[in-house]
Amino acid sequence: MKRKLGTLLKSIVLIACMGSTQLVGGAVADSSIVRKPETSAATGRGATDQRLPDISERTELLAVLLVIAAGFFIVVYTQKEEADREAGR
Amino acid sequence: MNEQSEAGHPKVTVMTWLSDRVPMRESLRILHEKKVPRHRHTIWYYFGGLTLFFLLVQFITGVLLAIYYKPTPDQAYESVETIMYVAPYGWLVRSAHSWAANLMVATMFVHMFSAFLMKAYRRPRELVWVSGAVLLFLVLGFGFTGYLLPWDTMAYFATLIGTEIPKSVPLAGQWIVKLLRGGEDLGAETLTRMYTLHVIVLPLVTVIVGGWHLLLNVYHGSSIPSGVVEEKPPFRFFPDFVYRDTLAWLAGFAALAALATIVPWSLGAKADTLASAPSGIKPEWYFLPLFQSLKIAPASMFSLNGELVVNTIVVLAMGFWAAVPFIDRSAQKKLTSRIFTIMGVLVIAYLLLTIWLAATA
Numbered sequence: 538m539k540r541k542l543g544t545l546l547k548s549i550v551l552i553a554c555m556g557s558t559q560l561v562g563g564a565v566a567d568s569s570i571v572r573k574p575e576t577s578a579a580t581g582r583g584a585t586d587q588r589l590p591d592i593s594e595r596t597e598l599l600a601v602l603l604v605i606a607a608g609f610f611i612v613v614y615t616q617k618e619e620a621d622r623e624a625g626r
Numbered sequence: 627m628n629e630q631s632e633a634g635h636p637k638v639t640v641m642t643w644l645s646d647r648v649p650m651r652e653s654l655r656i657l658h659e660k661k662v663p664r665h666r667h668t669i670w671y672y673f674g675g676l677t678l679f680f681l682l683v684q685f686i687t688g689v690l691l692a693i694y695y696k697p698t699p700d701q702a703y704e705s706v707e708t709i710m711y712v713a714p715y716g717w718l719v720r721s722a723h724s725w726a727a728n729l730m731v732a733t734m735f736v737h738m739f740s741a742f743l744m745k746a747y748r749r750p751r752e753l754v755w756v757s758g759a760v761l762l763f764l765v766l767g768f769g770f771t772g773y774l775l776p777w778d779t780m781a782y783f784a785t786l787i788g789t790e791i792p793k794s795v796p797l798a799g800q801w802i803v804k805l806l807r808g809g810e811d812l813g814a815e816t817l818t819r820m821y822t823l824h825v826i827v828l829p830l831v832t833v834i835v836g837g838w839h840l841l842l843n844v845y846h847g848s849s850i851p852s853g854v855v856e857e858k859p860p861f862r863f864f865p866d867f868v869y870r871d872t873l874a875w876l877a878g879f880a881a882l883a884a885l886a887t888i889v890p891w892s893l894g895a896k897a898d899t900l901a902s903a904p905s906g907i908k909p910e911w912y913f914l915p916l917f918q919s920l921k922i923a924p925a926s927m928f929s930l931n932g933e934l935v936v937n938t939i940v941v942l943a944m945g946f947w948a949a950v951p952f953i954d955r956s957a958q959k960k961l962t963s964r965i966f967t968i969m970g971v972l973v974i975a976y977l978l979l980t981i982w983l984a985a986t987a
Contacts, residue, residue: 586710586890586892586893588710588711589710589711589717589890590717592888595887595888595890596887596888598718598887599883599884599887599888602879602880602883602887603880603883603884606876606879606880606883609872609876610873610876613869613872613873613876614869614873616865616869617865617866617869617870617873620865620866620869621866624862624866626858
């Protein structure tokens with residue numbers, strides 16, 4: 538029971554880490570290397586495209602994708618823990 | 627031998643059916659027996675797998691994009707608009723394709739430099755390194771050929787400038803430019819060439835060379851850096867390392883999903899081929915070191931064309947890089963080969979510095 542709780546706790550922490558990639562993604566995107574803000578006026582790139590779904594819709598989609606990834610993560614992580622236990626790690 | 631069912635007939639499961647026809651058990655046994663060393667640098671082993679993950683994303687999203695994309699100057703831009711604004715989740719697929727390309731180059735650089743600094747190219751893994759170097763050139767080729775395809779202003783003028791680079795090569799310069807463009811100017815022939823290279827030639831060669839790279843890696847196993855002691859018993863490749871690799875892939879998926887949805891890849895204005903190049907045209911970040919080196923080079927060096935000197939140095943440096951296992955004799959003798967470590971660190975510093983200078987200029 539204690540071991541299962543430990544696995545659950547680790548999974549929650551790892552999912553929180555995965556969620557934080559959203560923030561990391563935002564920070565990377567804001568960096569001048571990937572955004573090329575200086576070219577947006579000349580080429581039309583870099584500016585937020587108004588014809589795309591708005592940010593709230595895109596965030597909802599991201600949440601769905603992260604939940605799917607988290608589901609797979611828990612399954613694989615549990616399997617890994619099981620294999621480690623069998624191997625005496 | 628198949629198990630017997632209650633009725634006395636042999637019990638056929640998917641696994642037993644396959645095992646009778648494909649050497650499943652033997653393949654699994656090889657993966658069970660393959661070991662992954664555990665030491666303080668084990669974390670770097672995951673970047674090769676991450677690169678493979680992003681490459682697979684490229685293949686899947688690339689096929690989906692090819693369903694809608696039309697490689698002619700009249701239709702290319704409009705077809706990308708259809709992908710972005712009409713096809714269901716087309717914007718997400720295109721964003722994932724573009725971001726995965728960038729993440730793949732980034733993880734590949736980490737994988738390559740970690741292998742270099744750990745001297746993983748030592749005997750008998752010379753050909754693993756050489757095939758990896760070929761994969762690097764192929765991936766950069768993917769970036770170069772794919773850049774023109776949206777046919778927007780940035781794509782058009784960056785490719786125009788990029789295809790002009792070989793012009794300084796004596797005798798063959800003009801010929802190389804013509805070969806790349808399919809004529810004097812950048813137009814329909816260039817787009818067809820880039821598209822063919824991007825979706826047929828490069829993927830085919832990448833699958834062959836990548837398969838060879840993986841096969842050699844399975845055969846030789848992961849290299850342990852000189853002087854590093856294995857602290858714990860090694861992982862079995864399957865399932866122990868595969869589970870950990872899958873977790874890394876899921877983290878890569880999460881990062882890609884975040885970038886593709888929060889910062890969707892944009893499409894600029896349609897290229898006006900008669901207009902002059904707007905200011906601020908730059909290539910992708912992984913070509914910025916070459917871009918910046920050409921920018922800072924004087925017009926004339928050693929009474930030679932400056933651009934030619936830079937291009938020659940780059941070609942020689944790439945050749946040297948690919949041939950490192952045959953040059954670094956110290957590493958072959960399992961010595962530390964400090965000079966190559968310093969060289970690796972200097973190359974990393976130069977790449978980061980030039981990327982930063984070009985990006986902030």
